[in-house]
Amino acid sequence: MEYTEKKPPLQEALEKFRVLDEKITHYSSLIGLADWDQKVMAPKKGRNVFAKAAGSLKTEVFKLSVSEEMGSLLETLSEQENESVLDVVTKAKVRxxxxxxxxxxxxxxxxxQEYAIITGQANDVWEEARDGNDFAKFLPYLEKIVEYKRKxxxxxxxxxxxxxxxxxxFEPGLTVEILDPLFAKLRESSINLLNRIQQQGKPTRHEIFEQSFPIDKQKEFNRxxxxxxxxxxEAGRLDETVHPFAQSVNIGDVRLTTRYLENNVRSALFGTIHEAGHGIYEQQINPEFExxxxxxxxxxxIHESQSRFLENMVGRSKEFWTxxxxxxxxxxxxxxxxxSLDEFYxxxxxxxxxxxxxxxxxxTYNLHIMLRYEIEKGLIAGEIEARDLPEIWNRKMQDYLGITPSTDTVGVLQDVHWSFGGIGYFPSYSLGNLYAAQILRTIEKDLPEFKSHIENGRFDVIHGWLKEKxxxxxKLYTPNELIxxxxxxxxxxxxxxxxxEKKYSEVYGLEEK
Amino acid sequence: MEYTEKKPPLQEALEKFRVLDEKITHYSSLIGLADWDQKVMAPKKGRNVFAKAAGSLKTEVFKLSVSEEMGSLLETLSEQENESVLDVVTKAKVRxxxxxxxxxxxxxxxxxQEYAIITGQANDVWEEARDGNDFAKFLPYLEKIVEYKRKxxxxxxxxxxxxxxxxxxFEPGLTVEILDPLFAKLRESSINLLNRIQQQGKPTRHEIFEQSFPIDKQKEFNRxxxxxxxxxxEAGRLDETVHPFAQSVNIGDVRLTTRYLENNVRSALFGTIHEAGHGIYEQQINPEFExxxxxxxxxxxIHESQSRFLENMVGRSKEFWTxxxxxxxxxxxxxxxxxSLDEFYxxxxxxxxxxxxxxxxxxTYNLHIMLRYEIEKGLIAGEIEARDLPEIWNRKMQDYLGITPSTDTVGVLQDVHWSFGGIGYFPSYSLGNLYAAQILRTIEKDLPEFKSHIENGRFDVIHGWLKEKxxxxxKLYTPNELIxxxxxxxxxxxxxxxxxEKKYSEVYGLEEK
Structure with a gap:
């Protein structure tokens, strides 16, 4: 029959894929809202039971994502992908x-299942170990987690x-082969720069931040x-939590948190600017992808590049404070x-x-990250044993930063990441800085008035550029495609x-290298 | 085979029913939270898209509730129900x-589907009609809704x-046959009492509430x-919305809202107490039912009885204000x-x-309800035409309350209920008052010190009684079983x-009837 009304399989698959994607995204939106709520709003007595309710929906999202239906749709659509009959948007979704x-x-x-049980328990154990400065307590869990991650x-x-x-x-396409030379260069120059600052740097008035800054005034300024x-x-909120974060519910609803400390005005200020960088990214996504x-x-x-760009390249610039x-x-x-402005800057x-x-x-932030990267890489390669971490940690801290943590609490136990199995996550933070500096160079070329836009509060021009680019x-492009x-x-x-080099030479009045 | 390891169908059905019930309840918890969030927290630009996300989960709950699986489980379990092999808790769930x-x-x-489309459109039309005092605009929708409800x-x-x-x-088991005589008695006595108050009542100093009460101080007092x-x-929150409500997420997470008006201190005060009555009910449910x-x-x-009991019987009593x-x-x-205290009371x-x-x-509240009840009853019986409502409304207002609304905006168009198809809802409000007064009589017998408990702030004793009873x-018992x-x-x-009769004779210094 030449004229059949039956939809061709591809059209059918596309429609089913659209419906399934929409359902998963809808549920994920609800989960995002629920996660935000439990951290920011929920009264404490309801949280345990609510975690089970949210868990039910998370399980459903997982089931839908690995369902037979999803499998066969991905198969049908992947075949088509090669023949370039699918538009780039659908291809990206399939990817x-x-x-x-x-x-x-x-x-x-x-x-x-075994891994989920271990990571489910490890967070509490890590918290106890950290609070009690007791690495041995966390060690068996860390060993297990490393073992699973290696598998x-x-x-x-x-x-x-x-x-x-x-x-x-965490960063599709990234490898040790790519990262090692990037980090090697950054490590060397950072240590060198740090040494020069410590030896020749003109002191800053950093103690001004140790004064008391009333919290209500801080809130006013942040708002x-x-x-x-x-x-x-109108497409987001700002609330307070101990650990600031950004959570997108949808493009029109992006929620930030910050933390106000009376004796540390920088905490909320740069926390808010940082999270705003994440938030503006989410708010400016094409509504067609909603x-x-x-x-x-x-x-x-890439997400971290947007928060770091706004926090550091923009928010810690002289022009911003002008x-x-x-x-x-x-x-x-x-x-x-x-x-004075200069002293403040x-x-x-x-x-x-x-x-x-x-x-x-x-x-110094990047040195903290590289230390973790080297440890993770060694653990996964089987070249480092988890039991040796306190020693390795402290030695690297001494090598890179010239200081040795007084306890494991402020050393190897300080971060939550390993307890939830997030090995491979840390490099993202420095990647953010690397991407951000590269983007800065481009935006300065594209917008020769970049600095004066900041000085004049024309952040709309800058965000217009970031939106367009x-x-x-x-998620249409992978990070590498995008950069x-x-x-x-x-x-x-x-x-x-x-x-x-340029920024800190100027801030600290260093001689040209 | 005498010794089979296969579970008997009943056990299997019970376990499947438990799992399905839990899933539906979990999802409903998330929907409850999402509804609260959109009214209280969500930024406006994300709401339309979020409504679709929440709609996906609501659709899923509906599908699960009317699924073939649910049908066959209910069939299996209902059969058992008659043979009293199921515990009362499971029986109630099945019911x-x-x-x-x-x-x-x-x-x-x-x-x-047709009905859902009409009610989906009717809310906006009603709002426009109300704001524009244009009953004719809402009429075709109201007629359609009545027609569907009759079907x-x-x-x-x-x-x-x-x-x-x-x-x-809205009230399982309730009928016109039960309600007519209850309302007839209440209507007659209320109109009679109102007339006596208007003719012989000693004036109150109600104008004290027309002063300005700074909102921050109101908030402080409500908190x-x-x-x-x-x-x-610790098992709930208090926030602000234009239309106060109570929303339970789970037993440990019950959220109230109230509304602060500078020139009406009663609005937030009794709004908060009213919603607290709903909230305490939800907080005191047996955790085994969670x-x-x-x-x-x-x-x-019954829910309204708990809010009215706390708002009126407790919250507007002399002892409460003592x-x-x-x-x-x-x-x-x-x-x-x-x-003075007496003047305030x-x-x-x-x-x-x-x-x-x-x-x-x-x-006078109950007279507003009975007017609506009579109209709804007449509409559904086909004895009243929707087009005649403005006239009927105004006549009944004159008959019962002695006043005629100046516009339909403050008359027949004032309530949202009909626009979402909530015909049968209004009587709940006065049922709440009827239940509450009957419960008051019982608690006063059971706790002879009831009034002095209020006077001494011993609300724990009162709530202990309400919890137990x-x-x-x-939802273990139906409302009638419970009362x-x-x-x-x-x-x-x-x-x-x-x-x-007793309360208002005293408040207004009326002669004994």
């Missing part, structure tokens, strides 16, 4: 689901290094600047009356080695190295 | 699902009056009393310094006919009639 499907399907159910890496497969299989979960720097409060898997940022590293410092002084006249960019990653400055695409599209080349550490 | 299943299955899908009543079935089929949706009157803030369909209050009427008035005066010294209980139901006092049971268990008799209007 996203296929990666998850294949990884999830590849792990035998009982292995995954997963073998199952997922890799070309050169088993850690590649884990990196890929004042949030919309001015480009976050749309209700689909493409409706959020493309990778951990615009905002008079307003900050109005809010805190007693604290800042005798602090230099204080904001104080560099000082410290034990805790999340409190580290822009320069990056944000609108959501090449935006900047014309693969990730290159030179930009961050040069940026740090 | 709840069976009612919904049968009603939902009985309506042909296309008929329900549904025929499909659901009834013994005597078609309206019974609709009442049953002060909420835990004192028995609402557990994650099951029994985990909330048994009917609209305890709280000094604290209120501390919060508002300028406004209340020259108002009388002002709180001022009676005055008014157009708007939600602003009505305790006495009512709250703990959740008979608690008070020893079926619903009886005498208690409310006597309560109102």
């Amino acid at each position: 996203e689901y296929k990666t998850f499907y294949q990884k999830s399907k590849s792990i035998p159910a009982d292995l995954f 997963f890496a073998e199952i997922y497969g890799y070309e050169n290094h088993p850690y590649d299989a884990l990196l890929d979960e 004042l600047i949030l919309p001015l720097i480009g976050f749309d409060l 209700e689909s898997v493409l409706q959020s940022g493309t990778s951990f590293g 615009y905002f410092y008079p307003r900050l002084q109005e809010h805190f006249p007693a604290q800042l009356a005798n602090v 230099r204080a904001v960019n104080s560099v000082s080695p410290s034990f805790i990653r999340v409190e580290a400055d822009e320069l 990056i944000h609108q695409y959501g 090449v599209r935006v900047t014309g080349e693969e990730l290159n550490a030179d930009y961050l190295v040069e940026y740090l | 709840e699902y069976k009612t919904f299943y049968q009603k939902s299955k009985s309506i042909p899908a296309d008929l329900f 549904f009543a025929e499909i659901y079935g009834y013994e005597n009056h078609p309206y019974d089929a609709l009442l049953d949706e 002060l009393i909420l835990p004192l009157i028995g609402f557990d803030l 994650e099951s369909v029994l985990q909330s209050g048994t009917s609209f009427g 305890y709280f008035y000094p604290r209120l005066q501390e919060h508002f010294p300028a406004q209340l310094a020259n108002v 009388r002002a709180v209980n001022s009676v005055s006919p008014s157009f708007i139901r939600v602003e009505a006092d305790e006495l 009512i709250h703990q049971y959740g 008979v268990r608690v008070t020893g008799e079926e619903l009886n209007a005498d208690y409310l009639v006597e309560y109102l």
Whole structure:
């Protein structure tokens, strides 16, 4: 029959795939809201039972994502993919689901179950171990988790290094082969720069931040600047939590949190700007991708580049404070009356080695990350034993930062990541800085008035550029595709190295290298 | 084979039913949270898309509730029910699902679809009609909705009056035959009492509430009393919305809202106490019923009895203000310094006919309800035409309250209920008052120190009694079973009639009847 009314299988598959994608995205939206709510709003007595309710829906999302229906749709659509009959949007959706499907399907159910039980218990154990400075308590769990992660890496497969299989979960396509030289260059130059700052640097007035900054005034200032720097409060919220985060419910509903500390005005200020960077990315995604898997940022590293770009490249620039410092002084006249703009700018960019990653400055932060990267890589390769971590940690801290943690609590036990199995996650943070510096170089070329836009509060121009080049695409492009599209080349550490060198030479009055 | 390891079908059915019930309840918990969030927290730009996400999960809950699996489980378990091999808890769960299943299955899908479309559109039309005082605009929608509801009543079935089929949706087992005499008695006595108040009543100082009460001080006072009157803030929240409501997420997470008006201190105050009555009911349900369909209050009427009991019988009593008035005066010294406790108590209980139901006092409120009841009954019986409603409404307002609405906006168009098809809902409000007065009589017998408990702020004793007698049971008993268990008799209007007569004779210094 030439004229059949029966839909061709491809059309049918496309429609079924659209419906399934929409359903999964809808449920994920509800889960995102529920997670936000439990951290920000929920009264404590209901949380345990609610976790089970949210767990039911998470299980359903997982089941739908690895269902037979999904499998056969991905098969049908992947075949078509090669023949380029699918549009790029559908191809990107197929790519996203296929990666998850294949990884999830590849792990035998009982292995995954064992792993889920261990990571389910490990968080509490880690918290106790950290609070009691008792690495031995956490060690058996860490050993198990590393063991499972090594097994997963073998199952997922890799070309050169088993850690590649884990990196890929957070930054698709990233490998040790790519990362090692990038980090080597960054490590060397960062240590060198840090030494020069410590030896020749002109002191900053960082102690101005040790004054008391009343919290209600801090809140006022944070609420004042949030919309001015480009976050749309009609499509989002700002609340408070101990650990700040950004959570997208959908493109029109992106929720940030920050943390106010009376004796540390920087905490909320740069926390808010950082999370706003994540938030503006989510708010500027193409509405056509809404209700689909493409409706959020493309990778951990690219997401982090947007938060770091706004926090550091914009938010810690001289131009930013040229615009905002008079307003900050109005809010805190007693604290800042005798602090000049230049002194304030230099204080904001104080560099000082410290034990805790999340409190580290822009320069030393990457050294914290590289230390973790090297440890993770060694654990997964079987070259490092988990039991040796306290010693290795402290030695590397001494080598890179010149300080040795007084306890494991402020050393190897400080981060939550390993307890939930997030091995491969840490590099994202420094990737964010690397991407951000490379993007900065491009935007400065595209917008020669970049600095004066900041100085004049024209953040709309900057976000317009980011939207056009990056944000609108959501998950359409992989991180590597995106950075090449935006900047014309693969990730290159030179930009961050040069940026740090230039900025901190100026801040600390260093001689030319 | 005598010794088979295969589970008997009943055990299997019980386990499957438990799992299905838990899943539906989990999803409903998430939907409850999502509904709360969209009214209280969500930024406006995300709401339309989020409504679709929540709609997906609501559709799934509906599908699960009317699924073939549910049908066959209910069949298996209902058969067992007669042989009393099931415990009362399972029987109650079966009853709840069976009612919904049968009603939902009985309506042909296309008929329900048409109805869903009409009610989906009617809310916006009603809002426009109300705001524009344009009843004709809403009329075609109202006519359609009445037509569908009449069809549904025929499909659901009834013994005597078609309206019974609709009442049953809100108050299982309730009929016109039961309600007519209860309301007749209440109507007659209320009109009589209102007339006597208007003719002989000693004026109250109700104008004290027309002063300005700063909102921050109101908030402080509401937050002060909420835990004192028995609402557990570790198992709940208090937020703000234009239309106050209570939403349970689970037993440990019950969320209330209230509304602060600077020129009407009563709005937030009694709104908060009212919603706390709903909330404490939900917080005191037996935790064994959590994650099951029994985990909330048994009917609209019983729920309303708990909010009205706390708002009116407790919250507008002399004893309540003996305890709280000094604290209120501390919060508002300028406004209340020259108002005595007795004057305040009388002002709180001022009676005055008014157009708007939600602003009505305790006495005239029921007349607003009975007017709506009579109209709905007539519409469903085909004795009243929708087009005649403005005239009928205004005539009844004149007959019962002695006032005629100046516009349909403050008359027949004031309530949202008909626009979403909630015909049969209104009686719940007065049922709440009737139940509450009957419960009051019982608690006063059981706790002879009832009044002094209030006077001494011992709300824990009162809530302990309500928990033991009512709250703990959740949906275990039907409303009629519950009221008979608690008070020893079926619903009886005498208690409310006597309560109102006694209270308002005293408030207004009326002569004995």
